[in-house]
Amino acid sequence: MNTEDDENVDFSHSNTDLILTQPAPQTSSADYGEIEFTAEDYRTALRMLVGAALEGNDELRYRLKMWLVAIQKREQESGTTYLGVEGTGGSPLLYTTFGFLIKTANYVSRGVSTAGRVSARTSSFANRLTKPIRHSWVLRPVRQRYHKLVARWDNLVSPFEETGRSEARSSRLLVRQEVNDEMVEEFLVYVVERSKMRELIVETSAEVGGDALDDVRGRSASVDSSLDDMINKILRRKKRGTPPPSSIS
Amino acid sequence: MNEKSLDTTGRKPAGFFSRTISFVLDLFLITFLGLMSGVVIFIVLRFFRYKQILEYVKSLLGVEDQLGQFIVLISPMLFLIVLTYFVFFWTLVGYTPGKALLGLRIVRQDGRPLSVGRAILRYLGYWVSAIPLFLGFIWILFDRQHEGWHDKLANTHVIYIFSEHPKLKE
Numbered sequence: 001m002n003t004e005d006d007e008n009v010d011f012s013h014s015n016t017d018l019i020l021t022q023p024a025p026q027t028s029s030a031d032y033g034e035i036e037f038t039a040e041d042y043r044t045a046l047r048m049l050v051g052a053a054l055e056g057n058d059e060l061r062y063r064l065k066m067w068l069v070a071i072q073k074r075e076q077e078s079g080t081t082y083l084g085v086e087g088t089g090g091s092p093l094l095y096t097t098f099g100f101l102i103k104t105a106n107y108v109s110r111g112v113s114t115a116g117r118v119s120a121r122t123s124s125f126a127n128r129l130t131k132p133i134r135h136s137w138v139l140r141p142v143r144q145r146y147h148k149l150v151a152r153w154d155n156l157v158s159p160f161e162e163t164g165r166s167e168a169r170s171s172r173l174l175v176r177q178e179v180n181d182e183m184v185e186e187f188l189v190y191v192v193e194r195s196k197m198r199e200l201i202v203e204t205s206a207e208v209g210g211d212a213l214d215d216v217r218g219r220s221a222s223v224d225s226s227l228d229d230m231i232n233k234i235l236r237r238k239k240r241g242t243p244p245p246s247s248i249s
Numbered sequence: 250m251n252e253k254s255l256d257t258t259g260r261k262p263a264g265f266f267s268r269t270i271s272f273v274l275d276l277f278l279i280t281f282l283g284l285m286s287g288v289v290i291f292i293v294l295r296f297f298r299y300k301q302i303l304e305y306v307k308s309l310l311g312v313e314d315q316l317g318q319f320i321v322l323i324s325p326m327l328f329l330i331v332l333t334y335f336v337f338f339w340t341l342v343g344y345t346p347g348k349a350l351l352g353l354r355i356v357r358q359d360g361r362p363l364s365v366g367r368a369i370l371r372y373l374g375y376w377v378s379a380i381p382l383f384l385g386f387i388w389i390l391f392d393r394q395h396e397g398w399h400d401k402l403a404n405t406h407v408i409y410i411f412s413e414h415p416k417l418k419e
Contacts, residue, residue: 094316217267217352217411224264231390 044174051171156212262395263353263407269386274347279334283327290323332372339368344410352411358404367403374399 133139232238294302303318312318338345343354343362355363355371363371378385378398385398400406 093314097316213350214352214411216350217409220267220270220351221264221409223266227266227390228264235391237393 047167047171047174049171050168051173051175054168054172055175260408260410263351263409264395265390267351267353267409268389268395268407271345271347271351271353274350275334275345276347278346279331282330282334286326286330287323290326294322332369335372335375336365336368339363339371340365348407352409353407354410355405355407358406363403363405367405371399371403371405374402377402 134143302322306312306318306321310321312321335345339355340363342349343356348354357363357367374385374397378388389395389397389400394406396406
């Protein structure tokens with residue numbers, strides 16, 4: 001279990017590693033209303049949720065496996081079956097649904113694996129077949145452009161992946177080392193007693209809105225405009241201007 | 250509640266595509282919440298003698314099928330989750346997570362944020378729009394102000410709140 005020193009570890013926001021900082025000053029429950037709920041608190045909460053989900057998932061899978069093995073062992077030893085198929089009374093529809101869900105998971109898993117194999121072979125064959133053309137001087141500009149595009153995509157995606165990996169590690173450590181009943185209770189009181197929820201959501205939304213998101217929004221608005229133009233053409237009406245100014249404070 | 254008005258001068262009403270995408274994103278989130286709450290309800294029912302409760306539903310509503318009985322039990326909870334989701338976000342910040350991602354916001358005609366009553370009315374308006382083969386939603390496509398039946402019912406409209414895009418500056 002944790003020592004006293006372990007409890008003073010604070011997981012500050014970092015992409016590289018955990019940083020040890022001074023412990024936050026102790027606050028009484030009466031002070032909670034005066035402290036602001038910041039984006040950093042939100043990140044900590046998110047880390048806790050991610051850590052709980054990852055650790056919980058591992059733990060659950062491990063336990064389920066162990067339980068299944070234990071049940072099978074007990075059945076083998078005693079030579080009796082605890083619950084036979086005849087013990088599952090009730091609606092056939094319910095069991096059909098269960099069976100369908102389980103079978104579908106198997107089929108999907110097998111289908112994905114087959115599709116992966118087939119696509120790998122096809123792409124390897126296509127690679128070999130088109131190699132003389134692709135490496136010809138005619139396609140050199142296209143090739144360069146393609147490589148640039150791939151590099152740009154990698155640059156765009158890799159920071160997210162790095163952040164995700166480092167955050168997942170921090171989250172797992174947070175849950176493994178720091179979360180106990182007392183902390184969960186403190187956190188709940190902390191969240192419930194804050195009246196700054198609105199500001200937090202607004203702040204988080206603003207943070208989420210990076211350049212990439214603005215681009216998506218812009219594209220979506222462009223599609224809206226095009227759709228609008230199309231409808232106007234079909235209905236033979238004039239393009240709508242800026243809406244009349246409303247009674248705004 | 251924040252009653253501060255938003256200056257909507259020059260802001261275009263959001264179009265059909267953006268609104269549809271934001272709605273679909275919200276539906277994904279709601280489905281996830283619904284599934285999670287379904288699991289919780291199932292655990293609670295198991296704890297409080299699942300079969301007895303189902304027997305009670307059977308005697309009360311005459312639903313024979315076990316799956317049907319379970320659906321009857323969780324339906325009010327799902328309805329409440331969806332209602333709470335929309336009303337909470339609409340009144341608190343004026344947009345749901347889906348709308349936030351697409352940079353949209355719901356306001357009253359005078360730019361003020363929605364009250365709880367108006368938000369509930371708008372949510373009920375969703376059903377009015379959906380029942381006649383989603384005609385109330387498709388209406389957004391043809392309406393000059395891009396208002397669906399639920400917007401007209403609650404006297405609200407959805408606007409873009411990101412103004413950086415040149416297409417929005419007319």
